[in-house]
Amino acid sequence: MKILLLNGSPNKTGQTMTLAAMLTEKLDGEIKTVHTYDADVAACFDCKYCFENPGCAVKDEMQDIYKLIDWAELFLIASPVHFGIISAKLMTLASRVQTFWAAANVRKDMEKPAKIKGGVNIFTAGAKWNNMFLPCEGVSSLLFHSLGAEQIGSLYAAGTDALPVEQSSEAKRKAELTADRIKLFFNL
Numbered sequence: 001m002k003i004l005l006l007n008g009s010p011n012k013t014g015q016t017m018t019l020a021a022m023l024t025e026k027l028d029g030e031i032k033t034v035h036t037y038d039a040d041v042a043a044c045f046d047c048k049y050c051f052e053n054p055g056c057a058v059k060d061e062m063q064d065i066y067k068l069i070d071w072a073e074l075f076l077i078a079s080p081v082h083f084g085i086i087s088a089k090l091m092t093l094a095s096r097v098q099t100f101w102a103a104a105n106v107r108k109d110m111e112k113p114a115k116i117k118g119g120v121n122i123f124t125a126g127a128k129w130n131n132m133f134l135p136c137e138g139v140s141s142l143l144f145h146s147l148g149a150e151q152i153g154s155l156y157a158a159g160t161d162a163l164p165v166e167q168s169s170e171a172k173r174k175a176e177l178t179a180d181r182i183k184l185f186f187n188l
């Protein structure tokens with residue numbers, strides 16, 4: 001399986017990447033990771049180039065990420081909750097998925113804009129309250145939909161301020177369940 005992990009955390013060995021590792025260590029395949037805070041990617045500024053042309057007029061590092069999106073079968077979107085939603089840098093990258101949305105909804109020249117078959121959310125939050133990951137889910141579901149990918153599941157760890165992910169048996173169990181779900185989805 002070809003797996004693209006989009007890390008929206010500024011901390012490469014923090015809570016979010018620890019949770020992501022709990023999942024990916026249960027999966028076979030090639031994993032390519034994009035650390036969004038290292039990527040020189042600008043937000044979409046609505047030039048509408050993609051309303052008439054495939055691709056994106058902005059020639060920055062997103063061009064390499066588009067190639068990875070085209071390569072991957074499974075998309076893992078990982079982010080800490082920052083002020084109630086996915087991190088700002090991940091949101092910046094997400095805005096550049098607009099070109100896939102335009103392919104399907106404006107140009108209507110591609111039946112399926114990307115090869116990616118399925119996506120999984122990996123979200124962490126310092127605190128714990130009801131439905132706290134819903135705003136993050138809203139963004140990611142639009143992202144998966146724009147890529148023509150099915151959302152396979154979500155792996156959450158809340159309350160990381162009190163209990164770090166690596167000490168959480170619940171996080172480990174949920175990571176195993178999510179891995180099983182992915183394998184079922186891909187008939188593995």
Ligand SMILES: Cc1cc2nc3c(=O)[nH]c(=O)nc-3n(C[C@H](O)[C@H](O)[C@H](O)COP(=O)(O)O)c2cc1C
Binds near residue numbers: 010014015016083161
């Ligand atoms: C700028 C910023 C905003 C945050 N906002 C929230 C928040 O709204 N709700 C919450 O529960 N935790 C919030 N946190 C805590 C992080 O979500 C939490 O520590 C997360 O597990 C860190 O993951 P990381 O180690 O991968 O960066 C925030 C942290 C930062 C740095």
